Structure formats: structure tokens, C-alpha cells
Amino acid sequence: MSTQELFLAAARRCLSAGRKSLSVPQSLDLAAQVSAVDLGLKPSLLYDSNGAGADQVQLYLSSLQSSQLVSKSLLTLDLNGNSLIVNTLAVGSNVEQLLRDNNVAVIDVCHTLEKPTFADSLRGEIRSVTRDVLLLLRELEQPKEAEKPHCVGEKSAEWNLCTVFGLLLGFPVTYWFDQTESFENCLSMTPLIVTTASATWQADSASHTFCLYSFSFPAALLEALQSNLERWRLRLQERFKQQTVLKDLTFCQSTVTLPSVCL
Template sequence: MSAVERCVAAARRCLRVGRKSLSTSQSLDLAAQVTAVDLGLKPALLYDGNGAGVEQVQRYLSDLQSVGLLSGSLLTVELDGNSVVINVSAASSHLERALTDCSVAGVDVGSSLERPIMADPQTQLKSTLQHLQRLVGDLRLQQPQQPFRVGSRSAGWNLCTVFGLLLGYPVVYCFDQTQSFENCLSMTPLTLTTASVTWRA
């Protein structure tokens, strides 16, 4: 069985929800994204391919690891019902850099604003970055075969900001969710920018 066939088979076997499984293209896209996390090209991946739970995502990773398609260094984290695949080393480096160099920009999209504005990173991102650094530190002690459940410690975390930081985005949305979960982006036209790179092997 080729590596492509193994990736598709693992996704269909481990991530099936009811009768629905991932298509071939979805399976291959997921394998490429997980490989990028495994290689440290990005710190984490938010799994949202279907309704598969964190245990299913963990089985998928273990399946690919058992046939040598992944290194075995990835961890699965459940964060407020969401499954996140994390490369602890890459995430730790990214968060440290973001905290010390202010390499991540925050955009305040609070509902009280007329339009988004740049956030003060020292006030709106620093606390979240410190929480995430502690979380990643705890993950270093975690067994890779078991999902890590963040649980109640994430209460009050702005998941929009958390996921942006964990996934390595250079710009993340911030807003004070104690005031409102609404934002000022309603009816704001979005611009989609796509970048790609090719090289010779």
C-alpha cells in the first residue's frame, strides 16, 4: 500500500462519523497539514474536517505514526470541545518568540468599536500568550498516546485569540469577551489572499 493510500485509509478508518467519512481529497489535505505540523512548519492544526472527536483524531495520528508516516512527536489537545494537533517544540518556540519579540499583531474587533484597530500587545495578547506557554509546558509531560484535555483552566480564554496564536497566525483577533462576544466585523468585506511556494527537490 502506498503512502497516499495509507493516509486515505487511516482517515476513513479513524475519523468516520456515523456513515460519513472524509473524501480522498479531504484525507490527503489533512495528511499534508498534519505532516506540516509534524515537520515544525507550523505549530498546530485545528481539526475541523467533520464531527470526529479528540479520541478519533488521536487514533488517526497513532495510525500514521505506526506505519512511519509521522514522527510520533505530535500531541492531541481538547480545548473547549475542539481538537488541536500540536507540535510542542514548534509551539513553544513560536509562543516564546511572540512574547519576547512581539512578533504577533493583535487586532481589536470589540463590538464597541466602529472598525477594527490595532491592539496593544502588552495588554491584550500578553496574558493569553502566558497561559498558552504554561499549557505547552504541561504538554511536555504528556504521554503522546493520550489526548490532553485542557478542561476548566480554559474558562475565560478568548478562543478566537487562542487559536490564532496556537496556529501561528501573524495577526490575531482580540476582543474583551467579558463585555460581549459580538464584534465589529459584521458586514465587513473580507479579502482572501493566497500565497504558494514551489521548489525543485
């Protein structure tokens, strides 16, 4: 079987939700994303292709590892019912750098605000959460072939998962809101700039173009975020040059305004 066929077979065998399996394009997108995580081009992947649970995602990952399609540096993290495929080496290094260099911008989007603003007054709280995440990641750094997903304990109940996902997924900007008050936000009808990075996954003689990164931020904060965005772009370009599996890295920005935004 070709590399693509092995990835497709693993997805079909392991990731069905009820009677629904992933389509071929969905399976190829997932294969490309997992390959990017394995290469360290992105530290982790939030699995949201269908309703498959963390045990199924781990079964899929174990199948790929058994076929030597990806390394044993990858594992499945079950974070409050959310499944992430994590490169333990890349994500730990990335979060540690963010904590040290303050290279991620956190935007407060609490529903009580008139408009989004930088969460500078929450820097201590956010650094505390980042340290907690880093401690968790250090526990996972030893490469091994796991049989079950790693479930995060009660500590994560205090975390704002929107912020934590931004950290784990390697975004240069992430959102925060006071979840003890409300899960609503102030992004309704706020112009948002959506930044995407796309690439082409080359497997065997076939290729598949997919979205490598996608994140948003308020357009009004673009000027203040330029340095963060530029550092993120340059680091990704540098890592991209060090591998040959993915090709044709491109960046794109578009502006959207939505009546409601779910984070």
C-alpha cells in the first residue's frame, strides 16, 4: 500500500463516529496535519473532523506509529473532552519559549468590554496557566507508544481552554475571557483578520493542499500585533525549509465581520 493508502485505511478503520466515516478529503487533510505535527511545523492538532473520541484518535495514532508513518514523539491528549494530537518535543519547546520571551499576544474579549483589548492586567494569571501547561508537557516528553490518551486532571478545569488551545496550537495571538462570568464575548460585528498558512503534502506521487494554520485577531489591533505576526511567520518559514515532506508554503489574510463568534 502507498503512504496515502495507509493513512486512509487507518482513518477509515479507527475514526468512525456511529456509521459516519471520514471522507477521503477529510482523511487526507488529517494525514497532512498529523505529518506537519510530526515534523514540528506545528506543535499540536486539535481533532475536530467528526465526533470520534480521544480513544479512537489514539487508536488512529497508534496505527500510524505501528506502520512507521509518524514517530513515537506524538501522543493523544484528552483535555476536558477535547482531543489533541501533540508533538511532545515541539509543544513543550514552543510553550517554554512563549513563557520566556512573551511572544504570544493575549486579547481580552470579555462580553462586558466595548471592544477587544490586550490582556496586560492578566499577565500574571496567564503566566501561571502557561506554567501549569508547561509542567504537564514536561511529564509527557519521554517518547513512548501509548495505548491510551493522556487525560488531563482536575487542574484543567480552572484553565480558559480558548487561551490554552492558542498556546498548544502555536498561534502568535490567542483570546481570553472570564469564563467564571460568561462564555460570551465582545467580538460580534467586530472586523477580524483571519490569517492562514497553507501547504502541499507530498506523499508518493500524489499531493494534497491543506490549511496548516488558521487564526484570527481584531483588525483594529493589527499594527500592535505586527511584530508578533512577523516573528511567527519567519520561524515557520525557517522550520519549513528544514524538511521535504511539505511544499509550497503560502500565507493569506482576509477580513471578516460576523454577527456572532464562537470561541
